[in-house]
Amino acid sequence: MNNSLLANLIAFYEEDPADPFNVYALAIEYSKSDLKEAERFFDLLLEKHPDYLPTYYHAGAFFAALEKVEKAEGIYQKGVELALTQKNAKTHRELLSAYNNFKDELDD
Numbered sequence: 001m002n003n004s005l006l007a008n009l010i011a012f013y014e015e016d017p018a019d020p021f022n023v024y025a026l027a028i029e030y031s032k033s034d035l036k037e038a039e040r041f042f043d044l045l046l047e048k049h050p051d052y053l054p055t056y057y058h059a060g061a062f063f064a065a066l067e068k069v070e071k072a073e074g075i076y077q078k079g080v081e082l083a084l085t086q087k088n089a090k091t092h093r094e095l096l097s098a099y100n101n102f103k104d105e106l107d108d
Helices: 001-016 020-030 037-047 054-065 070-084 089-106
Strands: none
Touching: 001 020, 020 037, 020 054, 037 054, 054 070, 054 089, 070 089
């Protein structure tokens, strides 16, 4: 993990904790080195910023990697629905593909 990048992201978050991108960036960065902190920030995103669509692809993959299957599945499902609601076809396709891959891995 790049400590100066992390320090900058923390500073951005402290300056504006209501900006979902700041929370998202920390979740992504922490997912590389501190799974507990990454989980905390993904949970914060899902709770406080449920309409922030970029969250769902990475959060689904993150929780799937932690073998939190039910949580990952719910995240993927909500993301697919949200992408439809927001009329974001590209993200809908990406999330649907990721969700289908996730389900296929469960069946193996």
